[in-house]
Amino acid sequence: MRRFTPKPVERIWGGSALGFGPGVGEVWLAEEPLLVKLLDPMDWLSVQVHPPHAYALKVEGKPGKYEAWYVLSPGEIVYGFRRPVSKEEVRERAQAGTLDEVLNRVRVAPGQVVYLPAGTVHALGPGVRVYEVQTPSDLTYRLYDYGRPRELHLEKALEVAILKPTPIPPVAPKPVPGGERLLETPYFRLYRYPLRGSLSLRPERPLLLTLLEGEAFLGGEALRPPATFLLEAGEEALLRGEGLLLGAEPALDPASWERGD
Structure with missing residues (x-):
């Protein structure tokens, strides 16, 4: 972590x-x-x-x-x-x-x-x-x-530049363990995790987590906004407290961006 x-x-x-x-x-x-x-x-x-x-x-x-x-x-x-x-x-x-x-x-x-x-x-x-x-x-x-x-x-x-009207793409949140996936693009995914007592996370990809609201405890350490940390793939974290976290993870290997994928 x-x-x-x-x-x-x-x-x-x-x-x-x-x-x-x-x-x-x-x-x-x-x-x-x-x-x-x-x-x-x-x-x-x-x-x-x-x-x-x-x-x-x-x-x-x-x-x-x-x-x-x-x-x-x-x-x-x-x-x-x-x-x-x-x-x-x-x-x-x-x-x-x-x-x-x-x-x-x-x-x-x-x-x-x-x-x-x-x-x-x-x-x-x-x-x-x-x-x-x-x-x-x-x-x-x-x-x-x-x-x-x-x-x-x-x-x-x-x-x-796109020189014509372009509506904001609609967002359809989907449930995931502990929260919801708000957005999935070819380049990253965005998650929202409400914290109500405890929250256990074990991502399949590297996951950046930011505490936006409230207070959380991670391994005995107190976290306050905008505390941000990275969980590696397969790494587990148990958070306790009350608040709201956002998570962001890359959807592609960043090396593929340099190839124009």
């Missing part, structure tokens, strides 16, 4: 609700075998898109990025476009500062899962705290940044 130390990261859009001081927009909880974070935006994140593996390997020489959010507080996000758009229109609107007029804004609620496959244009809105799980890649192309003086990656973004 491996424990991780939370790593706070200041962002220009960062809030103060994560308990690590003002301006901390992200807390990195684990970086392998998946990257898991908590995000707390005080302002809109940039409108961005992540490249798929095939494009990323060809252009950047490394795998692409796929991610999902588990919503912790309500608010508004950007998810794709309100109507079909052309590259030319998006380019012109991004440069003129009017891209927001064609973006699809969606209200989200606590407990909702939002899958963001590569190619999905998206942004996180003010006050929408999330737990984020993603393939361990840093490839992000900014399409629009609400006038902030940061680098954009307009042409690369237009090469990979």
Whole structure:
């Protein structure tokens, strides 16, 4: 079993609700075998898109990025476009500062899962705290940044962006021992485990666990949010207490990402 130390990261859009001081927009909880974070935006994140593996390997020489959010507080996000758009229109609107007029804004609620496959244009809105799980890649192309003086990656973004309305994929939780599987993708799976007294887990794959709410005891050690640890395949853990844990596991051997699988 491996424990991780939370790593706070200041962002220009960062809030103060994560308990690590003002301006901390992200807390990195684990970086392998998946990257898991908590995000707390005080302002809109940039409108961005992540490249798929095939494009990323060809252009950047490394795998692409796929991610999902588990919503912790309500608010508004950007998810794709309100109507079909052309590259030319998006380019012109991004440069003129009017891209927001064609973006699809969606209200989200606590407990909702939002899958963001590569190619999905998206942004996180003010006050929408999330737990984020993603393939361990840093490839992000900014399409629009609400006038902030940061680098954009307009042409690369237009090469990979889906330029038509894309509804948020529906989620159908399925029971698993101790909890439920919320999301299954070709790259990772997301689980929710309520802790009510005791919880015994023995995963078949490496499983990252994060305590989001409450207090738990593991082998006599007290855990408080956002305690995060990795159970290896076949390793057993018995937790006691009251709270809520999220689990993330890779669905593929990470080496396959580098081959473009």
